[in-house]
Amino acid sequence: MEHTKSYEKELAFQADRRKATTEFIKIISDLWYDKAIEVVLFQNQTIDKKVSDIIHLHEYAGEFVQKPISIFDSLEILRAINDLKLPPSKLDIGKLTYEYHSDENNFQDVKSFVIDKLKGAGKGKRQQPKNVVLYGFGRIGRLLVRELMAKTGKGDQLQLKAIVIGEELNAGTLMKNADLLCMDSVYGRFMGTVDIDPENNLLIINGTPVYFIQAEKPEDVDYTKYGISNALLIDNTASFRCQRELSRHLKSKGVNRVLLAAPGKEVPNIVYGVNHHDYDPNNTNMYSATSSTTNAITPILKVLEDSLGIKKGHLEFIHTCTDDSDNTPEKYNRRGIGARHMVIAETSAELAAAKVLPSLKGKLTSNAIQVPAPNGSLAILNLEVKNRTSLDGINTIVKKYALEGDLVEQIKYSLNKQMVCSDIAETSAPAVYDSSATIVSGNGKNIVLYIWYDNAYGYTHQIIRLAKYIAKVKRYTYY
Structure with missing residues (x-):
């Protein structure tokens, strides 16, 4: 009873x-x-x-x-x-x-x-919404569209107006791109509606019209013809990486800010949350969101540098295979072995991290191993720190930063004791700290940290966070 x-x-x-x-x-x-x-x-x-x-x-x-x-x-x-x-x-x-x-x-x-x-x-002052143009429609471009359209709300921040591609525009092209947007092999079906309007070269996404524009040269597009002005252009083609090439976008009518979704040369490389405040959007018109790997490691490296001091270290990346894993690039023939193997690959992550955190220049080395997994990557930070710590000490430090301060969007503190790569799918934070895997040596000076990241999804959210900062449409926040 x-x-x-x-x-x-x-x-x-x-x-x-x-x-x-x-x-x-x-x-x-x-x-x-x-x-x-x-x-x-x-x-x-x-x-x-x-x-x-x-x-x-x-x-x-x-x-x-x-x-x-x-x-x-x-x-x-x-x-x-x-x-x-x-x-x-x-x-x-x-x-x-x-x-x-x-x-x-x-x-x-x-x-x-x-x-x-x-x-x-x-x-806070109410800001005007910002027109957004996507230049390119690859994997990152399609994820950007998904997130921008899913998070439109009342349209008070970023308003996606157009997507630029190099292909000839016709009904078949629109249908192909609509299908790519609707279904992703890793992230599944887009939880929204997508229709095509071939007569006007439009995708109708969740009821919102988005122009498709064909262009071979960035400077040839007149966006004002489509009712677009003072737009932020997000280049996700990775074809224009240096300042001179990127500036071609600014010669087109209707664009006044450019954000490169790849590492850039001679332009500020930004990891939002770490160094975005170093560059004023009123005075800077070209930015790089650097790489997914750099966005994954620098928030944690900043925490360690600020709290314990980093003396030296090695960064090892276990990375999902990229698009060229089945090709044979001239520079690095080992990559041509294919996507069914573990492959040692080059990376310059330590140089990229030093661009964002100059105090780390010359202190780090790095390497990468590509593995045949559909999604999810892992960064292993093997570091010697200046100040002694303990397992509880370092976990407490990282948890504090994940709970409050400037890096709460960048660091997710994981309590999962059995974490595998599929567990971090569609995690908006670029760095997932595996608290149960951390190792600290007996002298408290040598530490090994495991940082997981969804290299497309987390990076996409970092691009959007940076885009809102550049566009000056950041809302009041309490977190």
Whole structure:
């Protein structure tokens, strides 16, 4: 009898929890589509998630901060947020819930707490949305389209207006590119609608018209003919990497900023969150988002350099095979062996990291091994640090940076003790810190860290973060 009562009590609790989660999801959606307020849970997306996803995220959050994070508590705070008049924002409900139940909270009710925490929201200036043009429509280009269109909301930030390709435009070309956008071999189906308008050379994505433009030379395009002005152009072809070549985009009518989705020469190489503040968008019109690998390692390297000091080290990358793995490049014939083998490959990651963090110049070496996996890469940082540390010490340091400060979007702290590459698929953070794999020597000076990254998806989000900074459409944030 007692067992039956306990069972029924648990069923009732689970029903209440799922009901609360359903309301949580509705408010999340209303905030996003009605008020352009994006809510995350310790940087994990909550928009368009299922009940089970939200429950799982709360369990992860509780484990992450080592304190229960209840859906009932976060729902109460979410209701209070919904009652406020806020500008377009990005808010971390996990952080707010954690802070509300901390010992330092002296507020008697949720509403007064939320009003106090978000009082800075009214101080920000509302920015004009920025037109965006994608030059190229490869893997990164298609992921950019997916994310830009899925996160359009009320259109207060980046507005995708056109995509430039080199192919001749016709109904077949549009249909082929629509199909590539709709289905990806790794990321699956695009959760939206895509139609074609061959007469006007348009893809209709989630009901929004996006022009397809054919061009052989960047400077030949007049974007103003398509109603596009003062646009940010994101070049994901990697064909124009130096300052002289990239500047050709600025000769076209309608473009005033260029972002290269690849390492660049003679232009600022930026890892958003690490060194973007070094360059003012008012004075800089060309940027490089450098590489996915550089975006994965430099946030962690910055944490270690600032906290412990890096004396020297070696970086080893286990990387998914790239598009040229079945070819035979002149410079490096070993790559021609093919994508079915583990292949030692060249990398200049240590040089790229030093461009972003100049204090690391001459301290690092690097190498890479390409492996036959569809997605997910791993960086192994074998470092000698200046100040002694311990396993608990270094995990505590990284967790702090993942919880608060300038790198919360760049570092995800993983508690998964059995992590494999598929576990980090579609992770928006460029660096996933494997806390259970870290090794610290007996003298506390030699450390080995394992950093996972979804080299396309995490990088795409870094490009978008940098694009918002360049376009000056960053929202008020609380995380």
